[in-house]
Amino acid sequence: MNVLQLIERCSARLDQAGVSFGQGTTNAFDEAAWLVLWRLNLPLDALDDVAAHELDEPTVGHVEALIAQRIETRRPAAYLTGEAWLQGVPFTVDERSIVPRSLVAEVLADGTLDAWLHGTPARVLDLCTGNGSLAVLAALRWPAAAVDAADVSSDALQLARINVQRHDLEDRVALHAGDGFAAVRGRYDLIVCNPPYVNAASMAALPPEFRAEPALALAGGDDGMDFVRRLIDEAAAHLQPHGLLVLEVGHERAHFDAAFPRLEVAGLPTSEGDDAVLAIAREALEPAGAAR
Ligand SMILES: C[S@@+](CC[C@H](N)C(=O)[O-])C[C@H]1O[C@@H](n2cnc3c(N)ncnc32)[C@H](O)[C@@H]1O
Secondary structure (H helix, E strand, C coil): CEHHHHHHHHHHHHHHHCCCCCCCCCCHHHHHHHHHHHHCCCCCCCHHHHCCCECCHHHHHHHHHHHHHHHHHCCCHHHHHCEEEECCEEEECCCCCCCCCCCHHHHHHCCHHHHCCCCCCCEEEEECCCCCHHHHHHHHHCCCCEEEEEECCHHHHHHHHHHHHHCCCCCCEEEEECCCCCCCCCCEEEEEECCCCECHHHHHCCCHHHHCCCHHHHECCCCCCHHHHHHHHHHHHHEEEEEEEEEECCCCHHHHHHHCCCCCCEEEEECCEEEEEEEEEHHHHCCCCCCC
16 A cells, blocks of 8 residues: 555544544545655655655554554544644644634734734734744744744643744844733734634533633634724724734624624635635724724
């Protein structure tokens, strides 16, 4: 059996078992390719080069044991491998934070934000940083920027520290422990935030893979907007006059619009459409609370 045939067999097993995707991959083939290539110590981005490599029976058995673990435990693939990639950048991952997959990473990397920013941002805040992935991507995107990264979870911040060190960014990414904006000082040119925004009904229906992630990172109250309400009320005080808030709301745009019917926002294009990541200029946030 060659590598591609093994991936196809594992993909069929994942499909039959009904595992959930959405934490780094969106389908059984990609998830199987990730797990198979990782277990074989092969590069994850060069399947074509290794697809025809023949594998012996013990090696096939070794890989299939990992697929069985994925099916039996329902743990996300990234918790099994300890690593995930976002915009081509590797991050260390474990149960202390969610698997990095924020759509904000797309608009950080693809230049979408350039039209919204007034030049290169000097100070950036990643609020709700979790594993630190968005803070790291922002620091890589703007090499002269000072980046603050804040989270209320000390577990998540331990992981963020590992990722900041992994990318040699200790001198430019500062980590802060605190509730919301409590631990940060001064004004930012750009605030990015992928907050907990899953509504209560969706939380109750989460598949096991997502229940393996910290509830603190996902649950946003009845309509998903508990944290977002505080953020919208307080953000203007932490932004420069020309500053920008970039906020992920995922599938909760309807709840966001219901909570802030008068707030002027723009949906940014991402791979999941134009409603999942919002750009909000500081002027729209002034005066605090006027949005509701
Ligand atoms: C959806 S996760 C995002 C993690 C990371 N930014 C990412 O995109 O992968 C939300 C994060 O918000 C943090 N969080 C929840 N409530 C918070 C609060 N009141 N203040 C600061 N951070 C909070 C959680 O600990 C979690 O790490």
